[in-house]
Amino acid sequence: MEVGFIGAGRMGLAMLRNLVEAGHRVHVWDASEAAVGAAVAAGGIGASSARDALRGDAVVSMLPNDAAMRGVFTDDLLAAAPKGLVHVNMATASLACAQALTALHGRHGIAYVAAPVFGRPEMAARRELNIMAAGPAAAIDRVQPLFDAIGRKTWRLGDDPTRANVTKIAGNLLVACVIESLGEAAALARAYDMPPADLLGVVVGSLFDVPIFRIYADLVAHQRFEPAGFDLELGLKDARLALAAGEAANLPLPFASVLRDNYLDALAHGAGHQDWSAVTGVALRRAGLDAA
């Protein structure tokens, strides 16, 4: 297929590489010229503007935050889009942004598919992403070859693009809660002079024997938060997305409220660029168990 690609950061670049490898022609644009350069080196075709990247069958976007998405996908840009183009937005968006983008594309008659993913750049590189896709069925069908080039599995969630975003936000909340829970369990171990790795080893080995638990149990048990797989300040951002989604629906999410407070505590102690599992240092510090 011939496609556009907007937003070639770490995650976007890994996706683009897989698209190229699968034989797709990818016109790439990013606000950073260096990012475009790297994407071209990876086999992409440089586009001179976002508008210039709206070609072929679909445009995939992987922009870093709501503001970037709203800044790039404007009425002006969409008015200039070729008829029949599908926009596949694979980034994590707030529900407010997701709803606004859905409405915006609707006004311009452009098919809009929300397709956020579970997985980090190294998993993107290995085509191990889980893709949550929601939007018009025909549009998803058309871009399925792109998903096949990028991910391990596509989970289809119906016509309303927002559902994919809700699922992404809720999934991240679940992972964050698992991490905090591992931290409280590890703190109990420490409080009773027991190596956290022993305690978590048993619990994870018995009940939760999946990679995500094993990985985080290891980081938490040894309080090893560098290098960061996912920055703690992004964890706070995700907690805020969940809280905002809840707030807009009058839904209290008390675990998310605890997470938010603990991320702030961690940030105040310099953990913003540590792995987000550094939030588990908060329980230890509060109990005076943080000294070596």
Place this chain on the structure above:
Amino acid sequence: MEVGFIGAGRMGLAMLRNLVEAGHRVHVWDASEAAVGAAVAAGGIGASSARDALRGDAVVSMLPNDAAMRGVFTDDLLAAAPKGLVHVNMATASLACAQALTALHGRHGIAYVAAPVFGRPEMAARRELNIMAAGPAAAIDRVQPLFDAIGRKTWRLGDDPTRANVTKIAGNLLVACVIESLGEAAALARAYDMPPADLLGVVVGSLFDVPIFRIYADLVAHQRFEPAGFDLELGLKDARLALAAGEAANLPLPFASVLRDNYLDALAHGAGHQDWSAVTGVALRRAGLDAA
């Protein structure tokens, strides 16, 4: 082996049955005559008193709560125990009780092994329990054949019996947190008119593909809490054990505090004898999403 068995409730009976089947001679006592009757029907040998059950190599106990353990295992009883007996306590105990029992057995020179389990009666029946054993290594070695008859795996946690209890309490806390987290995720789905089963299906299928997640995601998605696998009022009891363990060590456990408050809310709405995953109804009710 020839062993005693004290406490033949649902869980104890399932264990005893497996011990008998593995060829052990089991002298059983319970405060309830009916329970002794059922145990005898299952192949146990009725004992006339707790003291009468202290025979052979070891006595296994599976009593329902701290008060029962402290009421049965008294100075008087232990003074009457045969020399060399090992006491294997497989019940969930508070840390205060665990520490008191360890000290008590120490004074009487009786080897004490704490060996709580992960698993419910039907898993006990299928020998699928995970056993966490802590206590003198030689004593654990001696009772290992009993564990082999009962469980899928024995996790050894060192000399201090309390460590097995800390691990059990922390493990239950983790499971409880997972359930609450699934509930908050499901509530987000409901708040955005999405079937919770769709959202949880993706998240669990992508990231958490283990039985315990699949089972609870299903209960939570369909808010199906009867029959109870584990009563919610026991969930509150477990949260209290975690909070008490934290409190004794000046360790705040904010997720456990949220759980406690939510269990009380659920109890106030009649869920005490529903499955403990009924705690996830609280988020829905608070958001006005509980009406059909």
Place this chain on the structure above:
Amino acid sequence: MEVGFIGAGRMGLAMLRNLVEAGHRVHVWDASEAAVGAAVAAGGIGASSARDALRGDAVVSMLPNDAAMRGVFTDDLLAAAPKGLVHVNMATASLACAQALTALHGRHGIAYVAAPVFGRPEMAARRELNIMAAGPAAAIDRVQPLFDAIGRKTWRLGDDPTRANVTKIAGNLLVACVIESLGEAAALARAYDMPPADLLGVVVGSLFDVPIFRIYADLVAHQRFEPAGFDLELGLKDARLALAAGEAANLPLPFASVLRDNYLDALAHGAGHQDWSAVTGVALRRAGLDAA
């Protein structure tokens, strides 16, 4: 003095009336023509635009929210302001907005005084407002006659306008916490079949014998939330201001987090336009004590 006045809602109108009564000439503008009409009926002089209201020595503004403040006080407006004008902003603003307005006025060389108040419209009418004023000392000195016409007391908080906003936000948080606390106390009374008015009467009479406690204890004891003195949805807005102020400084405010969750619960149960003390119905409902 000759002054401008922008924003003549319920609160603004009450202030304006007192300014007029004290002999000041007040040029009033509001986005609503009806509001201007009411202000003119109260003795104000109608202005045709915000710009037309920038006259004389000072302009007082009392706009309903951040967006309105940012929408009215733009670079264009300030560029057109007469030299030497003092802008006195008496509304409740977020800290982000407060900081932006301080910077904006600085760029245009317009003296900016933040002067939010404690008090509701009926207190404004009776000149019982407490005014928190921060900004350049000379500017505050110049507008002090206006404060004298409006309030019971002016509390001066230094040169940095933001301090007045922090104080307003923190003060509202304190009142909200008092209300929630009265609610938890009242719920304990109800849980033990005791009239909440009896319990709160003793506690308030003994320890907290000030009007604000007496007023809210009465509303809470009798769960009487209509007519609203201050809408619950504005209470949520204020909790959000406190949380945002905390978040920007990496400061967890756990009471504010509880308040937020409880306001959402109350909103989900239809209390958005009840008095914000209706948040105390949440504890009763969660405990199943809400039925008559």
Place this chain on the structure above:
Amino acid sequence: MEVGFIGAGRMGLAMLRNLVEAGHRVHVWDASEAAVGAAVAAGGIGASSARDALRGDAVVSMLPNDAAMRGVFTDDLLAAAPKGLVHVNMATASLACAQALTALHGRHGIAYVAAPVFGRPEMAARRELNIMAAGPAAAIDRVQPLFDAIGRKTWRLGDDPTRANVTKIAGNLLVACVIESLGEAAALARAYDMPPADLLGVVVGSLFDVPIFRIYADLVAHQRFEPAGFDLELGLKDARLALAAGEAANLPLPFASVLRDNYLDALAHGAGHQDWSAVTGVALRRAGLDAA
């Protein structure tokens, strides 16, 4: 009147002194001989046992905790009490203890009045206590002269002694919540480089101008927690009484849960014997604002 007095700690001694000064004959017993000695020096008449102190019209007790109350007021003691004696229990008791004592006295036909107080030893010395009395009206009438000698005011709360205990527990919860709220407000001030005393001065002066607010605002603003007026570890005990009262009635008290967690944090950082307002240091420490 001729009365007994059991429990002559700091608070009890101050009360006894006032009883003696008012002309009552007071037979005093305490488990500590030194305490009895001090009470005799203050004009009391030493009793050789709790039983020996059950004389005259009434016995006042002021024991330090539930265990002491249950240990002294046993079936044996009450069986030996003179007919017509009134027991006035002025200590803070858990509701479980209060209910048990009410039942116990009922079985022995001894009139039981619960009469806990608001106030600290120095207020007791100055007869400034607020006394909450509940129990049989005739019994309260008979001991009113004792209350008149001790307190500023007696608040009568009906026939059920438990009501006085609920009120005491709820009142302490309210004070604790006020302190935490002052702490969150002060932390906001610190986070924005503003002296907390300035912020709290305005808020307390405007809205909460009563001694209890002024006193704690001053301690909190200057983080001055020694000498302790009321030990933080007793604050934790009081929070536990509130939580236990709530738990027994399926009533979540989220502010009390936050308080508990924060007291633990403070205890872990050595504040157990500081004033309970030291709990406000937790917010500062969590935000990294604790360094001088």
